[in-house]
Amino acid sequence: MIIAVDGPTASGKGTIARALAEHFGLPHLDTGLLYRAVGRQVQKSGGNPDDLGDALAATAFPESVLDDPELRSEDVGGYASRVSVHPAVRQMLYERQRQFAMQPDGAVLDGRDIGSVIAPEAEVKLFVTASVEARAARRFAEMQARGQPHTLEDITEHLRRRDERDSARAEAPLRAAPDAVVLDTSTLTAQEAIARAIALVKERTASSAN
Numbered sequence: 488m489i490i491a492v493d494g495p496t497a498s499g500k501g502t503i504a505r506a507l508a509e510h511f512g513l514p515h516l517d518t519g520l521l522y523r524a525v526g527r528q529v530q531k532s533g534g535n536p537d538d539l540g541d542a543l544a545a546t547a548f549p550e551s552v553l554d555d556p557e558l559r560s561e562d563v564g565g566y567a568s569r570v571s572v573h574p575a576v577r578q579m580l581y582e583r584q585r586q587f588a589m590q591p592d593g594a595v596l597d598g599r600d601i602g603s604v605i606a607p608e609a610e611v612k613l614f615v616t617a618s619v620e621a622r623a624a625r626r627f628a629e630m631q632a633r634g635q636p637h638t639l640e641d642i643t644e645h646l647r648r649r650d651e652r653d654s655a656r657a658e659a660p661l662r663a664a665p666d667a668v669v670l671d672t673s674t675l676t677a678q679e680a681i682a683r684a685i686a687l688v689k690e691r692t693a694s695s696a697n
């Protein structure tokens with residue numbers, strides 16, 4: 488079974504995808520990390536993420552970049568969003584994601600275009616979303632816990648800009664696939680959102696078995 492979990496940053500999609508993978512015994516790939524690795528590689532080499540040549544060269548990042556603690560920072564998130572606009576960069580990362588999705592027992596992948604581009608045949612497609620305010624508050628708490636000083640206003644502004652860029656790009660924009668189930672986590676705790684997601688997967692797979 489392939490489960491596609493798409494949605495904007497800090498919507499809870501990563502937490503939900505990890506929990507679904509554990510519950511259904513499937514491997515999980517956070518595809519944002521691949522874009523973050525490209526972004527981080529551009530940043531480290533002093534390149535410009537808007538420049539196609541720089542972004543494309545960074546798709547040959549060494550595997551060790553995937554363990555870089557900086558990968559989850561807001562700055563690298565911004566770089567990732569900017570390199571992800573280039574269709575050639577998306578193409579370079581396609582095969583790796585596709586192969587992960589095509590494992591014999593299936594997989595859970597989370598990102599922006601899993602249900603629409605990477606695995607359009609996924610049995611279950613969730614589009615996890617939440618209000619900008621709810622997402623900014625979560626990201627703020629995360630950053631504080633990691634000792635990364637940012638104001639709530641800064642984070643809100645970053646999220647808005649990132650949403651805009653991810654939604655407005657020509658290739659694979661952030662959008663719910665027509666056959667995706669939308670799960671709004673604005674007023675849910677992580678445990679409630681996970682329980683809802685597990686129920687949705689069971690519902691979907693039960694109805695497709697009939």
Ligand code: DC
Pocket residue numbers: 495496497518519520522523564567568571597598599600601649653
């Ligand atoms: O999910 P995230 O915040 O780690 O993703 C970082 C950026 O990577 C996001 O702003 C857009 C890009 N991305 C993408 O374009 N397609 C994906 N499948 C995953 C991430």
